[in-house]
Amino acid sequence: MGDSIKTARLVAGYFRHNLMSAMAYRGAFILQVVGMLLNDLMLLFFWWILFQRLPTLQGWDLGGVMTIYGVVAFGFGLAHVACGNAFRVAQVIASGDLDYYLTLPADPLVHLIVSRMSLPAWGDILFGLVVFILAGPERWLSLPLFVLLGLLTALVMTAFAVIVGSLSFWIGNADAIALQAVNALTTFSLYPVDIFPPAVRVLLYTVIPAAFVGSVPAALLEDLRWQNLVLMIAFTAGIVLVAAGVFYRGLRRYESGNRVTVRG
Amino acid sequence: MPIITVSELAKTFWSREKQRGLRGSLRALFRPIRRKTEAVKGISFTVDAGERVAFIGPNGAGKSTTIKMLVGILHPTSGQAEVLGKIPWKERQRLAYEIGAVFGQKSQLWYHLPPADTFDLLARIYEVDPSEQRQRMDDLIELFEIGDYLQVPVRKLSLGERMRCEIAASLLHRPRILFLDEPTIGLDVVVKQRIRDLILELNQQEGVTIFLTSHDAGDVEVLCKRAMVINNGEVIYDGRVSTLKRDYIHSKTVSLKLGQPWQGYDGPGVHTLKQRGYGVKLQVDTTIVPIEVVVGQLLARYEIVDINVDNPPMEEIIARIYASPREPPQAG
Amino acid sequence: MIRYAAVVTVAIRQQLAYRAEIVMRAVSMVLFMGVFMALWSSAYGVSGQAELAGYSLAEIVWYLAMTETITLSSSRVFVEISEAVKAGDVAYTLTRPLSYPLYQVAYSLGGSLPRFALNLLTASLVVGLGMGRIAGSAAGLAAFLVTAALALVLDALVAVLIGLAAFWIEEVMPAYWIYQKLLFTVGGLFLPLEMFPGWLRGVVRWLPFQFISYVPARAFVAFEPAFVLQSIAGQVAYITLFAAVVALVWHRAQRRMVLHGG
Numbered sequence: 037m038g039d040s041i042k043t044a045r046l047v048a049g050y051f052r053h054n055l056m057s058a059m060a061y062r063g064a065f066i067l068q069v070v071g072m073l074l075n076d077l078m079l080l081f082f083w084w085i086l087f088q089r090l091p092t093l094q095g096w097d098l099g100g101v102m103t104i105y106g107v108v109a110f111g112f113g114l115a116h117v118a119c120g121n122a123f124r125v126a127q128v129i130a131s132g133d134l135d136y137y138l139t140l141p142a143d144p145l146v147h148l149i150v151s152r153m154s155l156p157a158w159g160d161i162l163f164g165l166v167v168f169i170l171a172g173p174e175r176w177l178s179l180p181l182f183v184l185l186g187l188l189t190a191l192v193m194t195a196f197a198v199i200v201g202s203l204s205f206w207i208g209n210a211d212a213i214a215l216q217a218v219n220a221l222t223t224f225s226l227y228p229v230d231i232f233p234p235a236v237r238v239l240l241y242t243v244i245p246a247a248f249v250g251s252v253p254a255a256l257l258e259d260l261r262w263q264n265l266v267l268m269i270a271f272t273a274g275i276v277l278v279a280a281g282v283f284y285r286g287l288r289r290y291e292s293g294n295r296v297t298v299r300g
Numbered sequence: 301m302p303i304i305t306v307s308e309l310a311k312t313f314w315s316r317e318k319q320r321g322l323r324g325s326l327r328a329l330f331r332p333i334r335r336k337t338e339a340v341k342g343i344s345f346t347v348d349a350g351e352r353v354a355f356i357g358p359n360g361a362g363k364s365t366t367i368k369m370l371v372g373i374l375h376p377t378s379g380q381a382e383v384l385g386k387i388p389w390k391e392r393q394r395l396a397y398e399i400g401a402v403f404g405q406k407s408q409l410w411y412h413l414p415p416a417d418t419f420d421l422l423a424r425i426y427e428v429d430p431s432e433q434r435q436r437m438d439d440l441i442e443l444f445e446i447g448d449y450l451q452v453p454v455r456k457l458s459l460g461e462r463m464r465c466e467i468a469a470s471l472l473h474r475p476r477i478l479f480l481d482e483p484t485i486g487l488d489v490v491v492k493q494r495i496r497d498l499i500l501e502l503n504q505q506e507g508v509t510i511f512l513t514s515h516d517a518g519d520v521e522v523l524c525k526r527a528m529v530i531n532n533g534e535v536i537y538d539g540r541v542s543t544l545k546r547d548y549i550h551s552k553t554v555s556l557k558l559g560q561p562w563q564g565y566d567g568p569g570v571h572t573l574k575q576r577g578y579g580v581k582l583q584v585d586t587t588i589v590p591i592e593v594v595v596g597q598l599l600a601r602y603e604i605v606d607i608n609v610d611n612p613p614m615e616e617i618i619a620r621i622y623a624s625p626r627e628p629p630q631a632g
Numbered sequence: 633m634i635r636y637a638a639v640v641t642v643a644i645r646q647q648l649a650y651r652a653e654i655v656m657r658a659v660s661m662v663l664f665m666g667v668f669m670a671l672w673s674s675a676y677g678v679s680g681q682a683e684l685a686g687y688s689l690a691e692i693v694w695y696l697a698m699t700e701t702i703t704l705s706s707s708r709v710f711v712e713i714s715e716a717v718k719a720g721d722v723a724y725t726l727t728r729p730l731s732y733p734l735y736q737v738a739y740s741l742g743g744s745l746p747r748f749a750l751n752l753l754t755a756s757l758v759v760g761l762g763m764g765r766i767a768g769s770a771a772g773l774a775a776f777l778v779t780a781a782l783a784l785v786l787d788a789l790v791a792v793l794i795g796l797a798a799f800w801i802e803e804v805m806p807a808y809w810i811y812q813k814l815l816f817t818v819g820g821l822f823l824p825l826e827m828f829p830g831w832l833r834g835v836v837r838w839l840p841f842q843f844i845s846y847v848p849a850r851a852f853v854a855f856e857p858a859f860v861l862q863s864i865a866g867q868v869a870y871i872t873l874f875a876a877v878v879a880l881v882w883h884r885a886q887r888r889m890v891l892h893g894g
Binding site: 063072075085086224 | 652653656659660663664666667670671674675678679684685801802803805806807809810812813814816817822823827828829
Binding site: 313314368371372373374375389392393394396397399401403406410412413417418420421424425426427453 | 634635637638639641642645646649650721723724726727728729730889890891892
């Protein structure tokens with residue numbers, strides 16, 4: 037119990053510290069947030085045009101796709117704001133910077149992932165909220181569920197990033213592969229999972245769990261089915277445990293000293 | 301016949317001050333506070349063809365600002381300068397064909413490619429014709445002994461190897477003056493010495509005029525006949541290096557790492573600056589005892605793991621110049 | 633001009649040193665084309681029509697293969713420029729008998745070329761296999777290569793402009809995102825202009841963005857000499873305009889450097 041309080045303090049401390057340092061360059065910060073907001077908004081343009089030509093696509097309409105965008109952007113934003121370094125795990129391991137986190141008293145994985153905040157990601161959070169509210173009537177009523185699902189989405193993304201980043205423990209510099217894997221997750225999550233052929237759909241529920249980042253939570257917001265909510269929570273818990281397992285297994289290998297040196 | 305003439309050259313920077321907090325930002329928007337920095341305050345000197353001149357001073361003294369004005373990438377606030385008969389900031393690109401510039405911490409080599417590729421590119425940029433280039437490359441490879449790693453990607457070279465390539469690259473177009481801004485920064489003692497030897501050889505073989513800045517008095521001692529000391533934007537000494545040494549560089553520091561406990565050193569002109577465990581730092585007054593004598597005695601008496609002899613920091617030399625009653629500053 | 637050609641050559645060699653990165657881009661291409669094929673197959677299935685806005689399924693997919701080829705080969709030179717500006721390194725390049733913006737354009741094109749070749753190959757392979765046919769002609773390919781080359785020049789000029797903006801704004805990434813998203817939308821990267829509502833099409837055909845994405849891809853899938861010639865004229869006009877703006881901005885940046893030291 038004492039440990040988890042300590043960890044929570046560390047997370048909160050980093051969050052505060054990162055935010056304060058962002059505020060020191062307020063102009064650049066606001067510019068990045070607004071830039072990202074516009075950036076995300078323009079992505080919806082495609083769907084707006086497409087749904088002028090088609091009524092629905094495999095059961096999804098513009099409102100449904102906007103809900104997907106809302107959840108993905110909100111979760112993506114949360115993950116990058118609170119755990120910005122989770123997406124740089126491969127780089128940190130490969131460059132040898134991990135040693136720094138190992139010398140400190142806190143849990144190395146938690147410490148590593150929270151020690152960086154992406155500033156433009158605040159724009160994603162804002163965009164996610166706005167798009168979700170605008171996607172349909174009376175959306176503010178389901179805001180608590182939206183926030184909960186956004187949190188789960190963020191956890192799935194972070195855990196996935198840690199898993200692919202941890203590949204560096206085994207194969208040296210996995211930076212490019214990890215980046216590609218995370219990009220694939222984000223790309224696929226923005227499309228309704230039902231448009232893909234069945235074989236691809238299986239992949240999207242397992243190896244690249246894009247369904248749990250986009251379509252599954254979005255469907256829950258349209259139609260709250262309890263068994264699906266339980267599935268979503270179970271999957272999140274599972275992938276978080278796997279991520280921690282993979283990271284610590286790799287860490288043991290790292291500490292035993294037979295890692296591949298990639299520096300230089 | 302001077303090839304660099306500088307008179308009353310001055311540069312003043314205005315910087316906007318950043319204030320903390322939202323209120324500060326707002327105030328800065330409407331009534332910005334501007335701060336004036338006089339980086340160079342009206343300096344004058346001339347340099348003759350074939351000279352080796354050192355421009356020395358602590359960080360922020362105005363060395364880089366001066367060198368930037370001389371190569372034409374910075375306009376002065378007032379004053380004149382002529383390099384090879386051209387006003388640098390007005391005829392920058394024409395001057396570029398006749399001068400070479402090496403900035404210690406700004407690499408011109410392409411990081412992921414072997415130096416040979418950068419050499420080829422520079423030859424095109426400076427319009428060196430191919431047969432001339434081949435001849436020139438052979439000479440430079442021989443002088444700088446870079447033949448072995450001309451085909452190795454730059455990222456795999458050591459800092460010293462890189463610096464040799466860096467200097468060779470800036471000589472491809474046969475410049476008449478070579479400007480070097482902190483060429484030995486970050487290098488270890490042996491490599492520093494190697495670079496100094498090369499620059500010296502270059503000057504003697506090809507007659508290239510050398511104008512270098514440094515904050516390491518060692519560079520000056522070995523390399524140059526003439527030194528200008530600059531501090532707070534003013535030249536406070538301009539004269540022979542031997543005179544500078546005789547009058548102002550009176551001490552050296554010796555850092556030792558021992559294989560046994562320190563038992564002291566008693567002799568005139570030596571005192572202990574710092575001692576912790578097996579590490580010792582001594583200051584030697586070279587007007588009282590030659591450095592060779594002290595080092596010899598230390599080697600005889602102690603088991604020594606590592607030894608370093610350093611010049612006093614620039615700040616100390618400058619303090620001594622200011623304190624000196626004998627020789628007034630010779631700045632213009 | 634020879635010296636800038638030399639820069640292009642060296643930049644190509646440097647790009648080839650980043651083999652892993654090039655391969656990863658090709659992987660991205662496979663991924664994107666896979667998503668697009670699934671999406672549009674589904675959309676054409678739902679609509680029950682053989683053509684949407686005059687494009688068949690194969691045509692739209694080939695169209696997207698071509699726009700993606702250009703986008704994934706496009707310039708990232710603003711990253712290096714803005715970093716050099718912030719570090720105060722740009723001033724040092726002034727000692728060379730060379731124009732910095734032109735150098736950067738040449739550098740950018742050298743970086744784009746190997747990527748362009750690989751992306752074109754990958755995209756054609758994936759889409760060719762997926763669709764079972766090529767929706768374009770030899771003349772279309774020739775027109776594509778010419779207009780794509782001009783598109784990359786225009787794109788490099790925009791990237792240089794974004795990079796130089798670092799002299800005045802602290803962070804240039806947002807400017808890049810917006811430019812990139814304008815290409816995605818009004819540039820026609822994700823959707824050919826024919827799918828836009830009429831009023832919007834009327835506006836965007838005068839903007840520079842469609843010359844970078846839409847024009848080369850359209851020239852490939854529906855080759856029409858008049859369209860190609862008109863488009864090339866437009867591209868050249870915008871290249872001239874942007875070159876002038878870059879020159880102006882560079883002039884001011886240079887003034888700033890030589891007066892204030894960067």
